[in-house]
Amino acid sequence: MSVGLNSTPVPVIRRLPRYLARVEHLLETGQEWVSSAELAEALDLTSSTVRQDLSHLDVRGVSKRGYGLVDLRNTLVTALGLDSKSKVVIVGAGNFGRALALHENFARRGFEICGVFDSNSKLNGKKIGSLVIEDMDRLPEAVRTDKVEIGIVAVPAAAAQDVADRLMDAGVRGILNLAYTHINARHDVAVVDARLVALLQELSCAIKMRSGIR
Amino acid sequence: MSVGLNSTPVPVIRRLPRYLARVEHLLETGQEWVSSAELAEALDLTSSTVRQDLSHLDVRGVSKRGYGLVDLRNTLVTALGLDSKSKVVIVGAGNFGRALALHENFARRGFEICGVFDSNSKLNGKKIGSLVIEDMDRLPEAVRTDKVEIGIVAVPAAAAQDVADRLMDAGVRGILNLAYTHINARHDVAVVDARLVALLQELSCAIKMRSGIR
DNA sequence: TAGATTGTTAATCGATTAACAATC
DNA sequence: TAGATTGTTAATCGATTAACAATC
Numbered sequence: 001m002s003v004g005l006n007s008t009p010v011p012v013i014r015r016l017p018r019y020l021a022r023v024e025h026l027l028e029t030g031q032e033w034v035s036s037a038e039l040a041e042a043l044d045l046t047s048s049t050v051r052q053d054l055s056h057l058d059v060r061g062v063s064k065r066g067y068g069l070v071d072l073r074n075t076l077v078t079a080l081g082l083d084s085k086s087k088v089v090i091v092g093a094g095n096f097g098r099a100l101a102l103h104e105n106f107a108r109r110g111f112e113i114c115g116v117f118d119s120n121s122k123l124n125g126k127k128i129g130s131l132v133i134e135d136m137d138r139l140p141e142a143v144r145t146d147k148v149e150i151g152i153v154a155v156p157a158a159a160a161q162d163v164a165d166r167l168m169d170a171g172v173r174g175i176l177n178l179a180y181t182h183i184n185a186r187h188d189v190a191v192v193d194a195r196l197v198a199l200l201q202e203l204s205c206a207i208k209m210r211s212g213i214r
Numbered sequence: 215m216s217v218g219l220n221s222t223p224v225p226v227i228r229r230l231p232r233y234l235a236r237v238e239h240l241l242e243t244g245q246e247w248v249s250s251a252e253l254a255e256a257l258d259l260t261s262s263t264v265r266q267d268l269s270h271l272d273v274r275g276v277s278k279r280g281y282g283l284v285d286l287r288n289t290l291v292t293a294l295g296l297d298s299k300s301k302v303v304i305v306g307a308g309n310f311g312r313a314l315a316l317h318e319n320f321a322r323r324g325f326e327i328c329g330v331f332d333s334n335s336k337l338n339g340k341k342i343g344s345l346v347i348e349d350m351d352r353l354p355e356a357v358r359t360d361k362v363e364i365g366i367v368a369v370p371a372a373a374a375q376d377v378a379d380r381l382m383d384a385g386v387r388g389i390l391n392l393a394y395t396h397i398n399a400r401h402d403v404a405v406v407d408a409r410l411v412a413l414l415q416e417l418s419c420a421i422k423m424r425s426g427i428r
Numbered sequence: 429t430a431g432a433t434t435g436t437t438a439a440t441c442g443a444t445t446a447a448c449a450a451t452c
Numbered sequence: 453t454a455g456a457t458t459g460t461t462a463a464t465c466g467a468t469t470a471a472c473a474a475t476c
Contacts, residue, residue, distance in 0.1 A: 011443065013419050017412035018396050021371070025395070035457065043396050047457090048445050055459065063452040064456050080415045081422035088414075099313035100410070105394065109411050111418075149421060150414070157235070173424070174417040176410075180319065181239070182232050182257050190420035192413050196314070196390075197323050198231035199408050200302075200364065201294045203388040204325075205227050206404035207363060208295035210387070225467065249433065262469050265435065275434050277476040 008056045008079075015053055018043050020076040027069050035066035082110045087146050089172075091163045092154035093118040093126075093133045096178055100152060101128045111150070115142045119159070136166070143170035150174045157181040164191075222270045222293075229267055232257050234290040241283050249280035296324045301360055303386075305377045306368035307332040307340075307347045310392055314366060315342045325364070329356045333373070350380070357384035364388045371395040378405075 022042050026034055036050040043050075054067065059075040061067045077083050088111050090097050100106070101116050116131050118124070123133045134142070142148065151167035153160050153175060160179035167175060174190040177183050180198070185191045236256050240248055250264040257264075268281065273289040275281045291297050302325050304311050314320070315330050330345050332338070337347045348356065356362065365381035367374050367389060374393035381389060388404040391397050394412070399405045 008423070009443070013423075014416055016419065017409070017415040020415070021394050021412070022396065025371075037457085042398075044398065046445065048447095049443090051457090051459065052444075061458050063450080063458050065452080066457070079419065081418040082415060086414075086418050086421075095313035095316045099309035102309045103410075105411055106414070109415070111411075111414055150417060157239075174421045176413060176417055180235050182236065184256075184258065188424060190417055190424060192417045192420070194408060194410055194413050195231070196317075196408055197319055197325075198235070199390060199406050200300075200320070200325055201231040201234070201296060201323070202228055203364060203390055203404055203406045204295040204300050205230065205293065206406065207300075207388045209222070209227075210402060210404060223467070251433080260469065261433090262471095263467090265433095266468075269435065277434050277474080278432050279476080280433070 012053045012056055015043070015045070015049075016076055016080055019050075019053070020073065020080065023069055023073045023076065027073060032069055033062075033066045034069055034072070036061070038066070085110050085112050086150055087148040088113045088150045088152060089115040089117060089139070089142060089146075089148050089167075090152045090154060091117045091136070091139070091167065092152075092178075093120075093123050093128065094154065097152075097154040098128050100154060101131055114146045114148065115139075117142075119155075139166060140170040143167070143172060148172055150176065152176045152178065153183065154178045226267045226270055229257075229259070229263075230290055230294055233264075233267070234287065234294065237283055237287045237290060241287060246283055247276075247280045248283055248286070250275070252280070299324050299326050300364055301325075301362040302327050302364045302366060303329040303331065303353070303356060303360075303362050303381075304366045304368060305331045305350070305353070305381065306366075306392075307334075307337050307342065308368065311366075311368040312342050314368060315345055328360045328362060329353075331356075333369075353380060354384040357381070357386060362386055364390065366390045366392065367397065368392045 022039060036047040039050045040047040057075050057079050059067060059072055090100055090113060093116050097116060101113055106113060116128055116133050117136050117139050118133050119136045121135060124135050126133050149172060151172040153163050155163050157180040160181045160183060164175055164183045168186055168189050177191055177193050180195060183191050236253060250261040253264045254261040271289045271293050273281060273286055304314055304327060307330050311330060315327055320327060330342055330347050331350050331353050332347050333350045335349060338349050340347045363386060365386040367377050369377050371394040374395045374397060378389055378397045382400055382403050390406055390408055392408050394409060397405050
């Protein structure tokens with residue numbers, strides 16, 4: 001009995017991409033059904049969690065067989081909003097901005113990168129793949145005319161909040177933050193962190209804790 | 215009354231890097247003290263959460279003044295295990311592997327990248343900055359002789375689990391996973407996900423939910 | 429001193445897990 | 453049919469928030 005995603009808890013949403021990746025993989029192997037126990041095993045969860053999570057979605061399992069993989073994939077795609085292409089701009093044409101712009105997985109998964117911007121005017125006009133690096137002044141127009149929903153912040157920490165503000169002013173609805181700093185966003189703009197240094201620090205801490213125990 | 219980090223909950227550990235980044239920033243501005251309320255405001259938390267979090271650390275605040283910034287930074291650095299350099303290898307010399315290897319922030323924050331490996335033998339010997347891309351066969355030796363603790367998986371999804379297994383066999387204690395797939399790890403190896411496509415999908419879902427509400 | 433801020437306890441809130449009737 | 457697996461309720465577990473005495 002799905003009530004749509006509006007009430008879906010964040011921890012559940014965070015797991016949906018993992019389910020999707022696994023389901024796609026199983027589909028490629030030719031499998032047709034998957035049980036909550038099998039998904040749990042593959043993703044280090046309990047079958048209880050899997051069933052609870054999927055109950056937030058518009059999908060029904062079948063006793064004795066589990067969930068139909070095609071069905072499950074389609075439902076996950078819809079729930080995640082991947083059924084229509086999302087347009088993305090990248091701000092920052094450093095190593096990461098470049099890697100992101102060239103990352104063919106994004107396009108394959110429904111994210112269309114339609115602009116790369118950098119405040120360093122020396123980079124303006126240079127190409128990254130088929131994209132041309134543009135000046136920050138062109139950002140608002142590009143976001144508006146292309147109806148860009150997502151902005152990726154790939155700039156040094158000192159510039160991150162300013163870049164985020166500009167992206168929000170231009171009208172993006174969500175921000176992926178790769179900068180070292182926390183970004184303060186308007187309540188109607190979603191922010192997801194992909195701060196790699198912070199993740200390495202978390203890893204460092206996790207390693208330290210484990211060695212303390214055993 | 216700190217009991218060390220062994221019992222620190224994961225959500226707290228995840229916030230430590232954010233505290234550290236903020237504290238470093240405040241130190242740069244010449245500030246000497248920070249209150250839990252000020253930290254909360256900057257990081258979108260409540261002051262209660264901040265005080266609870268910091269109570270897991272070996273630091274004491276001072277009534278009416280807050281926490282000494284130098285003290286707090288040092289404590290966070292120790293807690294996160296950043297007081298000694300961590301050695302890192304990168305597997306996968308694609309766009310991301312390259313960007314990571316060239317990312318000067320890692321070195322600045324105490325992560326020393328001491329090897330880049332790729333199974334594509336055509337890349338062997340090529341340089342990324344001052345590093346030379348090596349064959350996967352050399353991985354075990356490199357991890358052992360350099361005492362590498364962290365492996366970064368920056369390869370296509372199909373190869374990710376195999377690469378992770380090899381890293382674990384070689385002896386790394388933690389893995390940063392940038393691949394699209396979930397990685398199953400031994401219980402004594404920590405895994406932190408930095409799966410950018412998954413994060414974009416999560417963002418897409420968050421955006422979708424918000425537009426449903428308002 | 430009066431007032432601000434901590435550290436900590438207790439209350440609330442929410443997520444995960446266990447259990448089991450319903451079902452194919 | 454018997455057995456496996458779902459969907460869902462209830463129990464547990466854990467994290468966040470509120471409250472306030474202690475303190476500088």
